[in-house]
Amino acid sequence: DADVTQTPRNRITKTGKRIMLECSQTKGHDRMYWYRQDPGLGLRLIYYSFDVKDINKGEISDGYSVSRQAQAKFSLSLESAIPNQTALYFCATSDPPSATQHFGDGTRLSIL
Amino acid sequence: QQQVKQSPQSLIVQKGGISIINCAYENTAFDYFPWYQQFPGKGPALLIAIRPDVSEKKEGRFTISFNKSAKQFSLHIMDSQPGDSATYFCAASTPNLHINTDKLIFGTGTRLQVFP
Numbered sequence: 001d002a003d004v005t006q007t008p009r010n011r012i013t014k015t016g017k018r019i020m021l022e023c024s025q026t027k028g029h030d031r032m033y034w035y036r037q038d039p040g041l042g043l044r045l046i047y048y049s050f051d052v053k054d055i056n057k058g059e060i061s062d063g064y065s066v067s068r069q070a071q072a073k074f075s076l077s078l079e080s081a082i083p084n085q086t087a088l089y090f091c092a093t094s095d096p097p098s099a100t101q102h103f104g105d106g107t108r109l110s111i112l
Numbered sequence: 113q114q115q116v117k118q119s120p121q122s123l124i125v126q127k128g129g130i131s132i133i134n135c136a137y138e139n140t141a142f143d144y145f146p147w148y149q150q151f152p153g154k155g156p157a158l159l160i161a162i163r164p165d166v167s168e169k170k171e172g173r174f175t176i177s178f179n180k181s182a183k184q185f186s187l188h189i190m191d192s193q194p195g196d197s198a199t200y201f202c203a204a205s206t207p208n209l210h211i212n213t214d215k216l217i218f219g220t221g222t223r224l225q226v227f228p
Contacts, residue, residue, distance in 0.1 A: 103155030
């Protein structure tokens with residue numbers, strides 16, 4: 001089983017819908033991250049959480065919200081989806097002192 | 113604001129050749145420089161990383177060269193193989209256990225294709 005699991009793997013939805021992407025991990029890491037990947041733009045940080053009580057905005061948080069339900073679970077929500085949020089979304093975890101981030105296999109989201 | 117600039121955007125190399133991907137950074141506080149490898153349908157995975165106290169790090173066919181004065185670092189893949197075909201991301205950060213600034217800043221990625 002994967003250490004970092006993202007659901008769903010693919011999602012097609014319509015403009016204005018509320019969408020939740022879920023991430024769960026079995027690595028026991030405190031730190032979790034949500035990234036967005038777009039062609040030519042690389043990986044951009046949306047939100048990150050260093051423990052259950054800590055939530056921080058990343059580079060591109062507008063239009064997104066997150067919830068850290070437990071150490072192992074970190075969800076990303078799009079309250080009212082718009083077409084330019086069509087992208088590949090990744091969840092990642094890390095555990096200091098290692099700076100290595102461990103990524104899930106992504107959710108491909110298409111908003112029509 | 114692009115803090116880590118990566119080039120080229122795409123690279124085509126023949127099997128057995130050398131693949132070179134370059135990155136430049138702006139923030140002199142960065143002290144950790146990893147490279148991530150991503151295969152289609154998968155998330156990025158750490159390939160190799162370097163800290164600025166050394167100028168080069170080698171792991172098998174993969175080498176990072178680091179030039180602190182020029183604020184540049186590069187990934188060299190020797191004897192490139194078709195199985196190396198993937199997207200490569202450089203990144204930089206300032207890992208700190210005590211301050212919530214431990215974030216990776218990624219480059220824009222390089223798609224490498226190695227042909228037989």
